[in-house]
Amino acid sequence: xxxxxxxxxxxxxxxxxxxxxxxxxxxxxxxxxxxxxxxxxxxxxxxxxxxxxxxxxxxxxxxxxxxxxxxxxxxxxxxxxxxxxxxxxxxxxxxxxxxxxxxxxxxxxxxxxxxxxxxxxxxxxxxxxxxxxxxxxxxxxxxxxxxxxxxxxxxxxxxxxxxxxxxxxxxxxxxxxxxxxxxxxxxxxxxxxxxxxxxxxxxxxxxxxxxxxxxxxxxxxxxxxxxxxxxxxxxxxxxxxxxxxxxxxxxxxxxxxxxxxxxxxxxxxxxxxxxxxxxxxxxxxxxxxxxxxxxxxxxxxxxxxxxxxxxxxxxxxxxxxxxxxxxxxxxxxxxxxxxxxxxxxxxxxxxxxxxxxxxxxxxxxxxxxxxxxxxxxxxxxxxxxxxxxxxxxxxxxxxxxxxxxxxxxxxxxxxxxxxxxxxxxxxxxxxxxxxxxxxxxxxxxxxxxxxxxxxxxxxxxxxxxxxxxxxxxxxxxxxxxxxxxxxxxxxxxxxxxxxxxxxxxxxxxxxxxxxxxxxxxxxxxxxxxxxxxxxxxxxxxxxxxxxxxxxxxxxxxxxxxxxxxxxxxxxxxxxxxxxxxxxxxxxxxxxxxxxxxxxxxxxxxxxxxxxxxxxxxxxxxxxxxxxxxxxxxxxxxxxxxxxxxxxxxxxxxxxxxxxxxxxxxxxxxxxxxxxxxxxxxxxxxxxxxxxxxxxxxxxxxxxxxxxxxxxxxxxxxxxxxxxxxxxxxxxxxxxxxxxxxxxxxxxxxxxxxxxxxxxxx
Numbered sequence: 001x002x003x004x005x006x007x008x009x010x011x012x013x014x015x016x017x018x019x020x021x022x023x024x025x026x027x028x029x030x031x032x033x034x035x036x037x038x039x040x041x042x043x044x045x046x047x048x049x050x051x052x053x054x055x056x057x058x059x060x061x062x063x064x065x066x067x068x069x070x071x072x073x074x075x076x077x078x079x080x081x082x083x084x085x086x087x088x089x090x091x092x093x094x095x096x097x098x099x100x101x102x103x104x105x106x107x108x109x110x111x112x113x114x115x116x117x118x119x120x121x122x123x124x125x126x127x128x129x130x131x132x133x134x135x136x137x138x139x140x141x142x143x144x145x146x147x148x149x150x151x152x153x154x155x156x157x158x159x160x161x162x163x164x165x166x167x168x169x170x171x172x173x174x175x176x177x178x179x180x181x182x183x184x185x186x187x188x189x190x191x192x193x194x195x196x197x198x199x200x201x202x203x204x205x206x207x208x209x210x211x212x213x214x215x216x217x218x219x220x221x222x223x224x225x226x227x228x229x230x231x232x233x234x235x236x237x238x239x240x241x242x243x244x245x246x247x248x249x250x251x252x253x254x255x256x257x258x259x260x261x262x263x264x265x266x267x268x269x270x271x272x273x274x275x276x277x278x279x280x281x282x283x284x285x286x287x288x289x290x291x292x293x294x295x296x297x298x299x300x301x302x303x304x305x306x307x308x309x310x311x312x313x314x315x316x317x318x319x320x321x322x323x324x325x326x327x328x329x330x331x332x333x334x335x336x337x338x339x340x341x342x343x344x345x346x347x348x349x350x351x352x353x354x355x356x357x358x359x360x361x362x363x364x365x366x367x368x369x370x371x372x373x374x375x376x377x378x379x380x381x382x383x384x385x386x387x388x389x390x391x392x393x394x395x396x397x398x399x400x401x402x403x404x405x406x407x408x409x410x411x412x413x414x415x416x417x418x419x420x421x422x423x424x425x426x427x428x429x430x431x432x433x434x435x436x437x438x439x440x441x442x443x444x445x446x447x448x449x450x451x452x453x454x455x456x457x458x459x460x461x462x463x464x465x466x467x468x469x470x471x472x473x474x475x476x477x478x479x480x481x482x483x484x485x486x487x488x489x490x491x492x493x494x495x496x497x498x499x500x501x502x503x504x505x506x507x508x509x510x511x512x513x514x515x516x517x518x519x520x521x522x523x524x525x526x527x528x529x530x531x532x533x534x535x536x537x538x539x540x541x542x543x544x545x546x547x548x549x550x551x552x553x554x555x556x557x558x559x560x561x562x563x564x565x566x567x568x569x570x571x572x573x574x575x576x577x578x579x580x581x582x583x584x585x586x587x588x589x590x591x592x593x594x595x596x597x598x599x600x601x602x603x604x605x606x607x608x609x610x611x612x613x614x615x616x617x618x619x620x621x622x623x624x625x626x627x628x629x630x631x632x633x634x635x636x637x638x639x640x641x642x643x644x645x646x647x648x649x650x651x652x653x654x655x656x657x658x659x660x661x662x663x664x665x666x667x668x669x670x671x672x673x674x675x676x677x678x679x680x681x682x683x684x685x686x687x688x689x690x691x692x693x694x695x696x697x698x699x700x701x702x703x704x705x706x707x708x709x710x711x712x713x714x715x716x717x718x719x720x721x722x723x724x725x726x727x728x729x730x731x732x733x734x735x736x737x738x739x740x741x742x743x744x745x746x747x748x749x750x751x752x753x754x755x756x757x758x759x760x761x
Contacts, residue, residue, distance in 0.1 A: 002014075002049075003017060003041070003042040003043075003044045003045040003046070003049055004039055004040065004041050004042065004045050004049050004050070004052075004053050005039065005040060006037065006038070006039050007025050007026050007029040007035065007037060007038055007039070007040070008026075008029050008030070008037070010026040010040065014040065014042050017042030017043050017044055017045075017125060018040045018041075018042055018043075018068050018125040019067070019068035019069045019124070019125050020068070020229060021066065021067070021068040021069075021127055021227060021229070022040035022068035022125055022126075022127050023068075024227060024228050024229060025038065025040070025127060025129070025227065026040065027207070028204070028225055028228060031203060031204070031207055033200055033203065033204070033225045034200075034222065034223060034224050034225060035224065035225050035226070036129050036130040036131070036132050036224055036226070037129070037130050038063075038064075038127060038128055038129030038130060039053055039127070039128045039129075040068065040125060040126070040127055041053070041098070041125055041126040041127070041128065042125055043124070043125050050095065050098065051095075053128070054091065054094050054095060057091045057094065057128075058091070059091055061091075061130050061131065062087075062088045062089055062090055062091075062131045063089045063090075063091070063094055063097075063128055063129060063130060063131050064085065064086070064087045064088070064089065064127075064128075064129045064130075064131045065085070065086045065087075065089055065094060065097040065098055065100075065101050065126065065127070065128055065129075066085045066086075066101065066126070066127045066129070067084065067085070067101050067104065067124055067125075067126065067127075068124070068125040068126060068127050069124045069125070084100055084101045084103075084104035085101070086100060086101060087131055087161060088131050088133070089131070094128060098126050098128070101124075101126060102124055102126065129226075132217055132219035132224050133219055134160060134161060134217035134218055134219050135159065135160075135218050135219065135220075136157050136158070136159055136160075136189075136190065136193075136217070136218045137157060137158060137160065137161055137215075137216065137217040137218070137226075138155055138156050138157025138158065138172060138215075138216060138217075139155065139156050139157075139213060139214065139215055139216075140153060140154070140155045140197060140201050140212075140213075140214040140216060141153070141154045141155070141211070141212075141213055141214075141231060142201050142202070142204070142205040142211050142212045142214070142231075143211035143231065143234055143250065144251070145231060145233060145234065146629075147251045147628060147629065147648065147649070148211070148234055148247070148248065148249060148250045148251045148252075148628070148629055149250065149251035149334060149336065150179070150205075150211065150250050150251075150336045150337060151178060151179055151180055151251070151334070151335065151336045151337065152176055152177065152178055152179070153176070153177040153179060153198055153201055154174070154175075154176055154177075155174070155175045155176075155177075155186075155197070156172040156173065156174055156175075157172050157173055157175070157190065158172040158173070161217075173186070173187055173190075174186065175187065175190055175194075177194060177198055179198070179202075179336075179337040180307075180335065180336075180337060193218055193223055196223045197216060197223060200214075200216075200223070200225055201214055202337075204225070204228050206339070208228070208230065210230050210231070210234070210235070210236075210249070211230070211231040211234040211249065211250075212228050212229065212230060212231060213228070213229050213230070213231050214227070214228045215227040215228070233248070234248055234249050234250075235248060235249065236248055236249035236286070239588070240605050240608060240609075241605070241608045241609060241611075241612050242269045242272070242293075242586075242605075242608075242609040242612045242613060243612050244272070244290050244291070244292065244293065245290075245291050245292065245630070245632070246286055246289035246290055246291060246296070246298070247291060247626060247628065247629050247630040247648075248629065249286070250286075250300070250336065251300070251334040251336070251628050251629075251648075252286070252289070252298050252299075252300040252301070252334060252627075252628075253298075253299045253300050253327075253331075253332075253333045253334060253625070253626075253627045254289055254291070254296035254297065254298055254299070254300075254625070254626045254627075255296060255297050255299055255324050255325070255624065255625050255626075256294075256295070256296055256297075256622075256624045256625075256694070256713045257297065257324055257325055257624065257713055257714060257734060258297060258714075259288065259295045259296060259297045260295070260296075260624065260693070260694045260713040261694045261695060261696040261713065261714070261720070262295070262481075262482050262696060263294075263295035263480070263482060263483065264479060264480055264677065264678070264693075264694065264696060265293075265480055265483065265617065266290075266292060266293025266294050266613070266616035266617055266619070267290065267293050267295060267483060268293075268483060268484065268485040268585045268586065268613060269585065269586050269587065269588055269609050269613065270484050270485065270571065270584065270585040270586070270587060270588065270589060270592070271482070271483050271484045271485065271585070272290060272293070272588075273587075273588035273589045273590070274484065274567070274589050275288050275295075277589065282346070283339075283342060283343045283346035283347070284301055284302075284305065284343075285301065286298050286301060287301045287302065291622055291626065291630060291632060292615075292616045292619050292622075292632055293613065293616035293617075294616075294619070294621070294622050296626065297324075299317070299320065299324055299333055300333055300334050300335060300336065301338075302316075302320055303316040303317055303320070303333050303335055304316075304335045304336050304337070304338040305338050305340075305343060306319065307335050307338065308337075308338035308339075308340040308343070309340060313333070313335055316333070316335070317333050325660075325661060325714070325734040326734075327625070328625070328645055328647070330650070331625070331627055331645070331647055331650075334627070334628070359405055359408065359409060363409075364405075364408065364409035365409070367405060367406065367409040368409045368555075368559070371406060371409075371559055371562055372472060372473070372476075372562055373472075374402070374406075375476075375562040375563070375565060375566050376472065378398070378399070378402065378566050378569075379565065379566060379569045381394075382394070382566070382569045382570050382572075382573050383569065383573070385573050385577070386577065387577060388574075388577055388578070388595075388596040388597070388598070389596075391570070391573055391574060391577060391596045392593075392596045392597060394570075395570065395593065395596075399566070399567075399570060403563060406559070406563055407563075424441060424542050424543070424545065424546040424549075425437050425438070425441050427542060428440055428441070428528075428539070428542070431532060431535065432527075432528055432531065432532065434662065434753065435665065435753065436524050436527060436528055438662065438664070438665045438725070438753070439520050439521060439523070439524035439665065440521060440524045440525060440528065440539075440543060441546060441725070445546070445547050445550045445551070445726065446514075446518075446547070447514070448550060448551070448554045448722070448723075448726065449554040449555060449557065449558040450477075450554055450557070450558075450697045450700060450722070450723060451700065451723060451726060451727075452473060452474055452477075453474045453477050453697060453700055453701060454503075454510055454700045454701050454703070454704070455510050455511065455514075456470050456473060456474060457470075457499055457500055457503040457701065458503065458508075458509070458510050458511065460500050461500060461503060461504045467493065467496050467497075467500070470496060471489065471490050471493055471496065474489070475488060475489045475490030475493070476488050476489070476490060476561050476562050476565045477489070477558070477561060477697050477698075478697075478698050479678045479696060479697075479698025479699070480698070481561045481564070481696075481697065481698070482560075482561065482564060484564060484567060484568045484571060484585060485568075485582065485585035486568075488565055488568070499701060502701075503701070506686070506704065506705065508704045508705075510704060510727070513704070513727045513728055514726065514727065516728055517725070517726060517727065517728045520728070525539070525543075550722075571584050571585065571592060572584070574592050574595060574596055577596070578595055578596070580603070580606075583606050583610070586605075586606045586609045586610055586613065587602060587603075587606070619632060619636075620636070621643070621693055622635070622646075623635075623642060623643055623644060623645050623646040624643075624644055624645065624712055624713050624734075624736055625644065625645035625646070625736075626645070626646050627645070627646070627647040627648060627650075628647060628648025628649065628650075629648045630646055630648065642737075643712070643736070643737060643739070643740050644712065644735075644736025644737045644740075645736065657756075658710075658735055658737065658738055658741050658742070658756070658757040658758075658759070659732075659735065659755055659756050659757070660710070660711070660714070660732040660733050660734040660735035660736070660738070660755050660757075661714065661721070661732065661733050661734045661755050662732065662752055662753050662754065662755040663709065663711075663714065663720060663721035663724055663725070663730075663731030663732055663733040663752060663755075664709075664721060664724035664725040664728070664729055664730055664731040664752045665725075665730065665752045665753045666708070666728070666729070666730030666752045666753070667730060667749070667750070667751045667752065667753070668689065668707045668708040668730045668749070668750050668752075669747065669748070669749045669750075669760075670687060670688060670689045670707040670708065670747070670748060670750075671687075671688050671689065671745060671746070671747060671748075672688070672689050672691050672710075672742050672743065672744055672745065672746045672747075672748050673685065673688040673689065673690060673691065673744055674691045674692070674739055674742055674743065674744045675690060675691065675692045676692070676693070676739075677692075677693075678698055678699060681699065681702050684702055684705055684706065685705070686705045687705075687707050688705070688706065688707060689706065689707050689708045689709075689710060689748050689750055690702070690703075690705075690706040690708070690709050690710065691710045691711075691738055691739060691742050691748075692710075692711055692712075692739065693711065693712045693713055693739055694711055694712065694713035694714060694720070695709070695711060695720045695723075699720075700723055703723060703724065703727055703729060704727065704729075706729060707729075707730075707750075708729060708730040708731060708732075708748075708750040708752065709724045709729055709730070709731040709732075709733070710731070710732050710733075710735060710738050710742070710748075710750060710757055711731075711732075711733045711734065711735065711738065712734070712735055712736055712737065712738050712739050713733075713734060714733030714734040720733050721733045724752075730750055730751075730752035731750075731752050732750055732751070732752055732755050732756065732757055735757065738757065741759070742757070742759065746759050746760070746761060747759070747760040747761050748760065
């Protein structure tokens, strides 16, 4: 029988003939779970094949006959209760039961469901499975279907068959299991089965990679798994259309702090797919998450990982506070079960992989030193490639090996000591106070990579370097530099002439500003030594570690941008060779690689994704903090919506005052200029206070014009804070509501030491 097979003998050839239910039962069986044995009948099965199947059935058992429609129990629809299910069927009645289930496709309720869900294909396969007569039967949701929290496994059950639950005719009895606390809440009659039910549920969720709806039964004291399907309302992304909302798949705390500086626009499908590869590589699912393409850092993932490693929930958040900022009163970080073993296993694989670079320590050092030149040569070569075959060869033989060598070299050269970046300022503050801590940390690090696009303009003006030299050093840095679809400055060098002229006309001396900060640092260091002579060796050690951590962070970012620039050029090559131009960025990275191997089927979703990508660009900036389920369209309709934070199901009230983090010390009074995005930066006049959502390296050239910097998004380690400190410009970052409370032309008092803004008129 080529169109009928048992669960444990199924091959890939039959999978396109059966629906989600049949495919799921096959998968569950192969996972070794206690699934009653059975058969799937494909849509092409003949009467003779069905007769042969029935002849093989045992007279000792009765059977359950269920539908397995092509779209049923899939990622987009469950069809729960729509088709007939006939249980406790004797062998002689199986043929009739199959016909009855097939005919249920013509029921009016099914037609209405198909119409509502937009399905045209009503083809139906069949599952014939040994019937187990249940004492209890029920449904498990591996996540809370309302909040999305995966901390809790939620279940309903009834005595007897579970169809009354699936069909909606009975609500049943409820139970709850807290996975983190390992605590069961529910009736005692089910307690002895909970351990197995939870274990099977977690296995299923892990293997499907998403929240699951699971049917189960207990018969003769044994637990059986009858079905499993994705919870369609907790789907994070529709890959076909690039409709993404990370808050649908779990209960998380998301923040734009730091990532909001890097991704200032909704990401393209291609960039999203590349970042997903990084999430997968690190075994930190959704660590970088998205709502309609707007990027967020998933603090729940980072904190849950720490909790799994034995850190308390309070300490876990404290460890990342400098990256996140303060939370509104009453808001907590949701944590969830994190697979510690899987994470540590993957970490060991990354650190001790047999596929690591074979370069020597000296070669790695040389590669880091020459990475910009290496990347530029690769870009020049990619531009000469004219066929898909050559693109494919270059990817496998040159680009991937070079990428691995580059990443390995960066890590080897820079080290992994990031801790001082987060801890040094707090350590010094506890000893000597915030003023000395800010002066020590602000002037000690010298010229960072993110400052070079501005400082080197001054070098051009003074004739120290040429425009070509500038492009070799800074030509890859731009406002949206981690977005693969974003053009780089080196692609249009003519724009540099305008920047040089503007800087020359400004009369600013950036090196003098840096010198002033360096002097402040030396004075602060002397004060510290005078006040705490026993800490002299300690402070030098701490500051040196802090300098190294800052350089590590900046270098990683700069080198990463060069690598992204090479990847962008390769993707442009795919677009050029295959006559799709910039539409290549509407593909995912695996699809682009399939395209150069001849698979043009990957092009079928381009129009759908373009529509969603363009819609994403029209959304306003979502809140800087989002906790729990977030519906962008409902949020927009709310006249009282907040722009600083959103908390699902809560009436948390944020402060109406304008207060943020001390970014750079100093107190300034001046006129506000609210800048919505970088395209309006020319509106900023010298001496005005720049008020904006967030800044990144592309804004650096405008910093010297500003009397002070105020941002909605940010924390002590954000771009605005670091660069402002280095140039001695007062800054308050992470205010949350500055752009909504402040209007252009208002007189402000910005106190960079206290982190406050006062509106005087």
